[in-house]
Amino acid sequence: MYLDIRSFDTSEKASLDISRHLPRRVRIGPVAIIADRPIIFLSVLRKRWTKIIAEVQRQYASTLDARKKASLHAEVQLLEKMSFSLMRKDPHTGVAVADLTDLPLLQHYQTIYMYDDPDPETLKKIRDDHLSTHGLIVAYTRNPKLYIDNLL
């Protein structure tokens, strides 16, 4: 298991950070995001995703390097086909957003993003019951000790 702890000043910076990090993880396997306001979070994420696709398309259009062009083309295809949903609506979507009341989750995830700090027991259950072997927990938190003490 890997743990990536990321601190942030504002929720805007945090959502920007996840929009850059998430494309790296969606190709590996299903992703869950635990956030305190999933509907708002999902809406912000969709907007940022649209901007990321536009940015990759812009880079694709402006490069002459064949290797880079092919890679960016594959990236656009991946980003465009990715599906997002609230976990309670579609738990088997590519990126499922839930809050702590939606636990337990319905499957194993390769990556779980934590935007809301659970209690220590819940955190351990998330790791033991819902994270794939060699999976990654990315914690956006002001309390890194919670994760280090209970997960490592």
Add this chain to the structure above:
Amino acid sequence: MAVYTALLHDQISVYCIICRAVQPVDHMTTGSLYADGSQAFACTSHIFDRELWISAWAIFETEQEIAKLCREL
């Protein structure tokens, strides 16, 4: 934005797939995987360079896809 990565198995330094530097894990950010399934990293500072971040990871992932296919043949 301070970011750090803690790993279960005491890797103190890891390799950045973007600038090729070997850096302590508290300077690194997780990304996708190598063809063999191991975790790849990049320096956290690169995440703020939008263009570099996108293109470098896209190229890396294409290379790993090819490597994975070669391993399977």
